[in-house]
Each structure stands twice: as structure tokens, then as C-alpha cells.
Amino acid sequence: TEILGDKPDFIVIDTDGWIEGEDAVNYKVQLVGELNPDIIFYIQQKDELTTLLNTLEKFRKVVVDSPSAIKQRSREKRKNLRELGYMKYLRNAKVQSLPLSWLKIEENTLGFGRAHENVNQANKIYDILGMKPLHFAELKDKVCIIIGRRRWINGDSMKKLEEITKKKIWVIRKGEEEGLIMALYNAERKFLGIGILHDIDYARKTIKIFTPVSEEISIIALGKIKLDKNLKETLAFAEENQLEFARFRELF
Numbered sequence: 001t002e003i004l005g006d007k008p009d010f011i012v013i014d015t016d017g018w019i020e021g022e023d024a025v026n027y028k029v030q031l032v033g034e035l036n037p038d039i040i041f042y043i044q045q046k047d048e049l050t051t052l053l054n055t056l057e058k059f060r061k062v063v064v065d066s067p068s069a070i071k072q073r074s075r076e077k078r079k080n081l082r083e084l085g086y087m088k089y090l091r092n093a094k095v096q097s098l099p100l101s102w103l104k105i106e107e108n109t110l111g112f113g114r115a116h117e118n119v120n121q122a123n124k125i126y127d128i129l130g131m132k133p134l135h136f137a138e139l140k141d142k143v144c145i146i147i148g149r150r151r152w153i154n155g156d157s158m159k160k161l162e163e164i165t166k167k168k169i170w171v172i173r174k175g176e177e178e179g180l181i182m183a184l185y186n187a188e189r190k191f192l193g194i195g196i197l198h199d200i201d202y203a204r205k206t207i208k209i210f211t212p213v214s215e216e217i218s219i220i221a222l223g224k225i226k227l228d229k230n231l232k233e234t235l236a237f238a239e240e241n242q243l244e245f246a247r248f249r250e251l252f
Helices: 022-035 050-055 075-089 121-128 155-165 237-249
Strands: 040-044 061-065 093-100 104-106 135-140 141-149 168-173 178-187 189-203 206-211 219-227
Touching: 022 050, 121 135, 121 155, 155 168, 155 237, 178 206, 189 219
Parallel strands: 040 061, 104 219, 141 168
Antiparallel strands: 093 206, 135 141, 178 189, 178 219, 189 206
């Protein structure tokens, strides 16, 4: 909006180089749908953009060859460069503690800050679990449950929960949500920077964010990448954790 306010003759947006796989193509299609560009420039070495070209065929396009002198970076090289970027960006970061009620949370895959809409349903789930979890949120396509570090949910209880809710059950242990990257915005939704989820106090309903951003934060958008204590990228908690629970259930 700020750029458009200056009435520029042209706006060129340099997108990322993620193009491999169905998820990459879907992401680019969504991006193009939001931007609605007048023209798309495709830079490729061989024919790696064929699927994307076919998917976005209705848009005006220009296809150019990538300069032969430029070597393609491996996935590991890109990862290493991103991690160096995290270290540089977060060099002077501090921990901020904010009430969840003060924040609007987007891409809220864990249902943070949401109240239980169906109290009877929640109590029924607590009875099946045999405990009240630290966090419980029933979302559109899944139920997210966060339990203590040393807690466990057996296979029979998981099956009963799925039968009652008719949804996928995500079980996460306290601490596994920490390290999640998030985008930070002000009340006007101006991007302020990124932060790392440092901790959540579920009893006090507060969130601690490790970030160099000093401006007032009003909106956060949860990402799908986690960083460990050394700022190295690691598997998203949901993916690794649900595989663990799935393997446990196969024993029963």
C-alpha cells in the first residue's frame, strides 16, 4: 500500500526460488492470485518450471534462461544461508512477554488464545484423556491438544477422541511448540520483522517472543519452521510429534 501511494511506474517483486514439488507450485499459484501481476518473468535453467508455466498459463509471461555462470545452490546450501541470516538478524534480540488477548493470531494452527466454544464437548474430551491438558483447541480440520512434558495419551483414548470429534488429533508436549518462527505486524498490519516463540504460559495466557522488534506488536502469524537453541532449522513439531504418536498407536 505504501509503495502504491507513491504512484510508481512499475513494481517488480522478486519471489523465492522454491519450485520443486506440488506444495511449491500451490504456493506460487496462491502468491500470483494475491498479487495479480501484469506479467510474470520465469527464469529457468532447463525445463524445471514446466508445471508452473502450465498452471499459470492464463497470465502474460516471459521465459528467460538462467545465466550459465550462476551455479544453482543445493538445498543444504540454502538452508545454511538462511541459518546465517537468522543469527545475524537475531543478534540483538530480546524476549518480550505479551498477553495472548492483546494479539490477533493468524495462521493459528494451534488455536492459541481461542476459548472453548463447546464446554460439554471439552469436558467429554477431558474425561477421555483422564486429565485437563495445558491447551485444547478444536479447529476446523483438527483438534490440537498440548500436554505436559512427561504426560502421555494411549492409543485407545486417541481413537475415542477421533470418533467423537470426527477430526484428526494433534498431540504436542509442552516445549515442542517453542522455536516456531513467526511474522510480526503492527495494528495497521505493517510488517515489523520476525520473532521466535520462546515460551507460552498456558495458565496465565501469555506468550514470550524472542525478537529484535521494538515497536508495538498487534498481530502475529505463525510459521511452519522451527529453530533449535542454536538457531538451526528443525522439523516442525506437528510433523515429528504425530509420527511418534502414530508409531505408538500401531502397537495397540
